[in-house]
Each structure stands twice: as C-alpha cells, then as structure tokens.
Amino acid sequence: MSESLNSISEKKGLPPGTLVHVGARKQKSKITAIKYSQKGHAENEIGSIEELPQIENKDDRMIIVTEGLKNIKFIEDIGALFSIHSLVLEDILNTNQRTKFEEFGDFLFIVLKRLTGKTKEFKIDYEQVSILVFEKHIFIFKETSDNMLESVFRRLTHNKGRVLETDYLAYIFLDTIVDDYFSLQDLFDNVYETIEAELLENPIKETLSSIQQIKRELIFVKRSVTPLREILSSLQRSASPLVHRKTEIYLRDVYDHAIRFGETIDSYRDLTNGMLDIYLSSVSNKTNDIVKVLTIFTSIFIPLTFLTGIYGMNFKFMPELEIRWMYPLLWGAFLLIPASLLVYFKKKKWL
Numbered sequence: 001m002s003e004s005l006n007s008i009s010e011k012k013g014l015p016p017g018t019l020v021h022v023g024a025r026k027q028k029s030k031i032t033a034i035k036y037s038q039k040g041h042a043e044n045e046i047g048s049i050e051e052l053p054q055i056e057n058k059d060d061r062m063i064i065v066t067e068g069l070k071n072i073k074f075i076e077d078i079g080a081l082f083s084i085h086s087l088v089l090e091d092i093l094n095t096n097q098r099t100k101f102e103e104f105g106d107f108l109f110i111v112l113k114r115l116t117g118k119t120k121e122f123k124i125d126y127e128q129v130s131i132l133v134f135e136k137h138i139f140i141f142k143e144t145s146d147n148m149l150e151s152v153f154r155r156l157t158h159n160k161g162r163v164l165e166t167d168y169l170a171y172i173f174l175d176t177i178v179d180d181y182f183s184l185q186d187l188f189d190n191v192y193e194t195i196e197a198e199l200l201e202n203p204i205k206e207t208l209s210s211i212q213q214i215k216r217e218l219i220f221v222k223r224s225v226t227p228l229r230e231i232l233s234s235l236q237r238s239a240s241p242l243v244h245r246k247t248e249i250y251l252r253d254v255y256d257h258a259i260r261f262g263e264t265i266d267s268y269r270d271l272t273n274g275m276l277d278i279y280l281s282s283v284s285n286k287t288n289d290i291v292k293v294l295t296i297f298t299s300i301f302i303p304l305t306f307l308t309g310i311y312g313m314n315f316k317f318m319p320e321l322e323i324r325w326m327y328p329l330l331w332g333a334f335l336l337i338p339a340s341l342l343v344y345f346k347k348k349k350w351l
Contacts, residue, residue: 133170
C-alpha cells in the first residue's frame with residue numbers, strides 16, 4: 001500500500017488509525033521548529049523528532065510547523081512522544097477531513113480549511129490546516145509551503161516581551177487564516193463586475209459557465225466556513241485549562257470575523273442566483289427579439305406570397321393578364337404593402 005493516496009475511497013479495507021496521507025498534494029515535508037520566549041523567537045528547520053529544541057524554562061513555548069504531509073514517520077513519532085491517539089493522526093493526514101474541534105485530556109485538536117484565491121483568474125485554493133495545542137507546544141500541519149508563516153512571525157515580533165500561551169498562539173494562526181478569507185472578497189467582486197458587464201452587453205455561453213463555476217465555488221466555501229463559527233464558539237465555551245479567559249476576547253473577535261464573512265458568502269449566493277436569473281431573462285429576451293424580427297418578415301411576405309400565388313397560376317381566362325399596366329401595378333402593390341405594414345408596426349411600437 002502506498003503511503004500517499006489521492007482519494008479517501010482508496011483506504012477501503014484498512015483498519016482505523018492507519019496512517020496514510022490522503023490528498024492531491026504530494027509536497028515533500030518541510031518541518032520548522034520555532035522556539036518562542038520573552039526574548040524573541042528562534043527558527044530552525046529540522047528533519048526528525050530528535051532535533052526538536054529543548055524547553056529550558058517555564059516561559060518557553062514551541063511552535064512546530066509541518067508543511068507537506070508526506071513525512072508520515074515524523075507525524076507518527078509526534079504521536080508516540082506526546083501520546084496522541086492514532087485516529088487524531090489519521091485525521092491530520094486525511095486532507096478531506098471536515099472542519100472540527102475536539103478536546104482531549106492534555107491537548108486540543110482543531111481542523112479547518114485555509115482559502116486563498118488567485119487574482120488573475122477565478123480560482124480558489126483549499127488547504128487543510130490541522131492544529132494541536134498543548135500546554136507548551138503547538139503543532140501546525142499544512143499541505144503546502146507558503147507565506148502564511150511570515151505573517152505569523154511578524155505578529156510574534158510585534159508581541160516580543162510578552163509570554164504568549166499556546167492558546168494565544170493558536171488564536172494567531174486562526175486569525176491569520178480567517179483574514180485570508182476576506183482577500184477572497186476582492187476576487188469575487190472582480191469576477192462579479194466582469195459578469196455583470198457581460199450580462200448587460202452580450203451574455204454568451206461562457207457567461208453561464210462562469211456563473212455556474214462561482215456557484216460551485218460558493219458551495220465549497222460555505223461548507224468550509226460555516227463549521228468554523230461552531231469551532232470558535234466551542235473554543236470560547238471550552239472548560240479546558242489550555243484555554244485561558246484572557247484569550248476569549250481574541251477568539252470572540254475571530255468569531256465575529258467568521259460570522260461577517262459567512263454573511264458575505266450568503267449575499268454572494270443571492271447575487272449569483274440573481275445573475276443566473278438575469279442571464280436566463282437576457283437569453284429569453286434575445287430569443288424573443290429574434291422571433292419578433294422573423295414574425296415581422298413573415299407578416300410582410302404573406303400578402304406578397306398571396307399575390308404572386310394568384311397571378312402565378314397561369315390560367316387561360318384571367319382578365320388581369322390582358323391589362324397592359326398590370327405588371328407595373330403589381331410591382332407598385334409589392335412596394336406599397338410592405339411600406340404600409342412597416343408604418344403600421346412602427347405606430348404600434350412593435351419595431
């Protein structure tokens with residue numbers, strides 16, 4: 001059995017707690033240990049559990065960030081060293097895991113989705129982030145390497161001189177992830193502006209495809225963001241000694257941000273449904289305009305077809321055929337009838 005699978009369905013038949021990475025990203029693991037104290041923080045890249053820096057005094061805190069989940073041995077060693085149940089480790093490695101929060105005796109377990117968007121094209125990237133909060137250690141497990149740690153380091157530098165408990169460090173990561181959600185608003189606003197312009201000018205099939213793509217993305221965004229409110233609410237109500245009262249106000253602030261972004265997503269869903277209705281109405285109106293033009297042409301040519309049908313029968317005894325000016329008179333009728341009909345349609349405002 002490979003240690004990395006693409007789909008959760010491929011784990012069929014394996015016993016619970018089997019440590020296998022499940023996900024499309026196959027990035028090699030990069031493990032960073034950040035030792036933090038009142039004096040500042042020191043960052044080291046490590047390759048195994050034996051290289052973890054030692055906690056020397058009660059004010060020291062450790063942040064261990066794993067970017068890329070292919071190093072199953074390291075995750076397994078963490079579980080053995082800190083007595084983490086294999087089912088928790090399995091959830092960390094399964095990147096299709098639902099957003100959730102669980103309390104254990106000596107640690108907290110949080111799973112959530114980080115959402116980032118590309119500005120040049122409408123595409124949302126979903127990354128699972130798992131957080132283990134211990135008394136003096138906090139473990140972060142991510143699927144890829146990116147600039148997320150840079151913003152965390154800036155906040156650690158800003159808080160230099162303070163003793164930051166691990167629950168506050170967890171708040172920093174949660175707040176950083178939620179802040180990324182709001183960057184998606186610019187992405188959505190830009191694509192909505194483009195589609196609205198197309199709807200007003202010339203809606204095409206690609207416009208419908210864009211609307212459907214937005215609708216699909218909103219479903220996944222909603223699925224990722226909605227449980228986060230429950231997680232933050234549960235953290236605030238937690239009776240665990242790992243969550244201190246002075247951190248609750250910060251968690252409440254992140255909770256408010258999550259609520260606000262969730263409401264924004266709801267408004268985007270309504271806006272998308274409205275654009276879909278506008279597209280269908282525009283296509284229907286365009287079809288009606290085409291039918292109207294064809295109907296006008298048909299109405300004009302019906303009397304002309306009637307006249308040509310009568311005088312094209314070539315019967316021997318047709319008095320009009322002997323009239324010298326009958327041909328030009330008929331042409332006059334051919335011109336007068338359409339002109340009269342066009343004037344009539346214009347007067348009725350059908351044109």
